[in-house]
Amino acid sequence: MHIVVCVKQVPDTKIIKINPKTNTLDRRSAPAILNPYDAHAVQEAVRLKSILGRGKISVLSMGPPQATEVIKKCIEIGADEGYLISDRAFAGADTLATSYALSKALEKIASVDPIDLVICGKHAIDGDTGQVGPGIARRLDIPPVTNVIEVSEVNSNDRTIVIKRKLSNGYELVQANMPCLLTVEKEINKIEYSPLSNMLKAARYKSHIWSVSDLGEVNITQLGLKGSPTVVGKMFTPPKLEGGKMLDGTSDEQVSQLMEVLLEQKELLNVK
Amino acid sequence: MDFQDYKDIWVFIEEKDGVIAPVSLELLGAGRKLADKRASNLAGVLIGENVKNLASTIFEYGADIVYVYDQPIFKHYRTESFMKALLDCSNKYKPEIILYGATSTGKDLASAVATDLPTGLTADTTELDVEEETGLLLASRPAFGGNIMATILCKKYRPQMATVRAKVMKALTPVRGRMGKVIEENIALAEEDIRTKVLEIVKETTKKVRIDEADIIVAGGKGLGSAEGFQIIHRLAETLGGVVGASRDVVEAGWVPHAHQVGQAGVTVTPKIYFAIGISGAIQHIVGMKNSGLIIAINKDSEAPIFESCHYGIVGDAFEIVPILIEEFKNALTREEVSHVREV
Ligand SMILES: Cc1cc2nc3c(=O)[nH]c(=O)nc-3n(C[C@H](O)[C@H](O)[C@H](O)COP(=O)(O)OP(=O)(O)OC[C@H]3O[C@@H](n4cnc5c(N)ncnc54)[C@H](O)[C@@H]3O)c2cc1C
Ligand SMILES: Cc1cc2nc3c(=O)[nH]c(=O)nc-3n(C[C@H](O)[C@H](O)[C@H](O)COP(=O)(O)OP(=O)(O)OC[C@H]3O[C@@H](n4cnc5c(N)ncnc54)[C@H](O)[C@@H]3O)c2cc1C
Known part of the structure; x- marks a missing residue:
């Protein structure tokens, strides 16, 4: 079984700070990390491989040359091979152009070693659209199953997979024909500590790096900014709300003013 | 692509167990404003099994037209089957804009449809407007970092699409007895064409914080x-x-x-x-x-x-x-x- 996991390098938005004066991102403060959902996606591939007792895990990323760092991280978690597609032509891609570029790389990977399963994260914490996974599935013409919280069964014989897909009030059990594409939620697994051997391998690992010309037949008008139907129009600070009555006085005085406001909503507050 | 051919504002109506998702009603409210500004129709697209009767509710919340695909194959939401119905409808009637709730179903469906059409898709929109003259959709979402919103545009493709957050737009007060036109559609789809099967739906009974x-x-x-x-x-x-x-x-x-x-x-x-x-x-x-x-x-x-x-x-x-x-x-x-x- 050949599993390919798509992984994205993202700024660590937990550490990132916003400059309160300009309201913009202080990029110096943002180290790049493996998108957290994608770490779970790789972990799930590792789990499936160990249950099946065989298989191969490849990871694929699109990004600048430094993105090889997140591929190393994936090798540490347990991936076998890593591919980075990196080219100026990919820059400025929206989700449509991103899924196109990634699907072309997946086709190339599959031409050597057919793919049974593609796994993506539910979303990337920076762009945060969750649109790339289903987009790749459509381009490869394989069924997508999003919001996966458990892979319950993999039947290599009849080439089907049974998964739990999260719903707002529970889950559904879905059977899909392989090859298919999953997008995973964080709750699908816990990231395990990597064995030392993986760390050593990761430290030495050299990713395969491809440019556009390595991808075979590609329609360049569908790549990057040119291939992106969406464009960012204006950026604006949302209009301030009018409300904003500031209470004043000592803490006690402020609270008693607030109590007056709250007690107008008496019926609400009495329901305990 | 001739933009003249594309008109009307559509809302994908999400339904479960015979009930319309609140976000779909909110989008009808938001869509009504866009349609009025463009002097065009507001339509709901309803896909499911035994769902026809919901059309009247969709009219009461502001739609002029409801396109219905009511077939057993649509009993459960599945990306492939729903996508085929929506693509069929969109290719036939050519809307200017399609809105979806930014729910797991709406995002899943919209992402697949956008790839096949192909067109641009703005994610998790929190503000919607349309240019009266050109019909350009102005879909705004919080931009990465900072207290900043970005307006995402799709200038060269039609239809324009966006997923919209629940509880951000306001549903209209329903007008009882308000009527519209129901257009029933049918699509030839065999179970074998769909590569996923829903085996079971499990409702979680444990009380979760909502x-x-x-x-x-x-x-x-x-x-x-x-x-x-x-x-x-x-x-x-x-x-x-x-x-x-x-x-x-x-x-x-x-x-x-x-x-x-x-x-x-x-x-x-x-x-x-x-x-x-x-x-x-x-x-x-x-x-x-x-x-x-x-x-x-x-x-x-x-x-x-x-x-x-x-x-x-x-x-x-x-x-x-x-x-x-x-x-x-x-x-x-x-x-x-x-x-x-x-x-x-
Ligand atoms: C503020 C902001 C708003 C944006 N709004 C939109 C918008 O409304 N519509 C739109 O089409 N684009 C939008 N974009 C562009 C979009 O973020 C990029 O296209 C990005 O390359 C992919 O989208 P994402 O980060 O949302 O990924 P998601 O779709 O959230 O990612 C899901 C999964 O896809 C895989 N994946 C995603 N990107 C890569 C990659 N580079 N390499 C390998 N695997 C990957 C990963 O498995 C990931 O977990 C926006 C970008 C920004 C910064
Ligand atoms: C893609 C993306 C998605 C995001 N999604 C979300 C989201 O869904 N929800 C969300 O909340 N954020 C989200 N964020 C993060 C968001 O940008 C902020 O970083 C976050 O909301 C800040 O949390 P905070 O206000 O608790 O912390 P801080 O910004 O650190 O604020 C702490 C506040 O507490 C005040 N304070 C300190 N001590 C006291 C005291 N003793 N008494 C009273 N006040 C005190 C400080 O003055 C300060 O204003 C997202 C960011 C990105 C990039």
Whole structure:
């Protein structure tokens, strides 16, 4: 079984700070990390491989040359091979152009070693659209199953997979024909500590790096900014709300003013 | 591509167990405004099994047309089957704009449809407008980092598509008996054409926090310093009979589970009363709570952006203010009870 996991390098938005004066991102403060959902996606591939007792895990990323760092991280978690597609032509891609570029790389990977399963994260914490996974599935013409919280069964014989897909009030059990594409939620697994051997391998690992010309037949008008139907129009600070009555006085005085406001909503507050 | 051929505003109607998702009704409200501005029709696209009867509700909430695909193959939502119906409809009737709720179903479907059409798709929109003359959709969403919104445009493709957050737009008051045109469609789709099967649907009975249904939310932020400090949020919520909400930084720190997170990457809420305590007021938080009935902010920094998005603000230390508030409230409650007893 050949599993390919798509992984994205993202700024660590937990550490990132916003400059309160300009309201913009202080990029110096943002180290790049493996998108957290994608770490779970790789972990799930590792789990499936160990249950099946065989298989191969490849990871694929699109990004600048430094993105090889997140591929190393994936090798540490347990991936076998890593591919980075990196080219100026990919820059400025929206989700449509991103899924196109990634699907072309997946086709190339599959031409050597057919793919049974593609796994993506539910979303990337920076762009945060969750649109790339289903987009790749459509381009490869394989069924997508999003919001996966458990892979319950993999039947290599009849080439089907049974998964739990999260719903707002529970889950559904879905059977899909392989090859298919999953997008995973964080709750699908816990990231395990990597064995030392993986760390050593990761430290030495050299990713395969491809440019556009390595991808075979590609329609360049569908790549990057040119291939992106969406464009960012204006950026604006949302209009301030009018409300904003500031209470004043000592803490006690402020609270008693607030109590007056709250007690107008008496019926609400009495329901305990 | 001749843009003249594309008209009308569409809303994908999400349905489950014979009930229309609230976000779809909200989108009909938002869509109505866009359609009026463009002097065009508002249509709902309804896909499912035994769903035809819902058309009347869709008209009452503002639609002029309902396209219906009512076939057994649509019993459960599946990307491939629903996508084929929507593509069929879109290719036939050519809408200018299609809106979807930014739910797991809406996002899944819209992403697949956008890839096949192909067209642009704006994710998690929180503001919608349309250019009256050109029909260009102005879909805005919080931009990565900073208190900034970005308007995403799709100038060269039609239809234009966006997923829209729940509870951000307002549904119209339904007009009873309001009628429209039902267009029934049928698509030749065999079960074998669909490569996934829903084997079972399991409803979780364990009671989960549903902060989106609460009337009172007491939300705390990183300003509370630690999980121990955050306890005053739990205490105030308990006193008021509300539920606990949190900023993302609090959830990331592990003080409360993700189900409590309010905001862009969490839940959008519209309680009657919302407390934001020790929360700075980043745009990603604000979009998740700004439509609350009464917003009360407590923050020790008078410059904190949260004060721009609240109805009442207190500049002060949460650890000083909140205990007094809890005390006052308990007093008020007992007074209430006493007076209640007297009345009896
Ligand atoms: C503020 C902001 C708003 C944006 N709004 C939109 C919008 O509304 N519509 C739109 O089409 N684009 C939008 N974009 C562009 C979009 O973020 C990029 O196209 C990005 O390359 C992919 O989208 P994402 O980060 O949302 O990924 P998601 O779709 O959230 O990612 C899901 C999964 O896809 C895989 N994946 C995603 N990107 C890569 C990659 N580079 N390499 C390998 N695997 C990957 C990963 O498995 C990931 O977990 C926006 C970008 C920004 C910064
Ligand atoms: C793609 C993306 C998605 C995001 N999604 C979300 C989301 O869904 N929800 C969300 O909340 N955030 C989200 N964020 C993060 C958001 O940008 C902010 O970083 C976050 O909301 C800040 O949390 P906070 O207000 O608790 O912490 P801080 O910004 O650290 O603010 C703490 C506040 O507490 C005040 N304070 C300190 N001590 C006290 C005291 N003793 N008494 C009173 N006040 C005190 C400080 O003055 C400060 O204003 C997202 C970010 C990105 C990039």
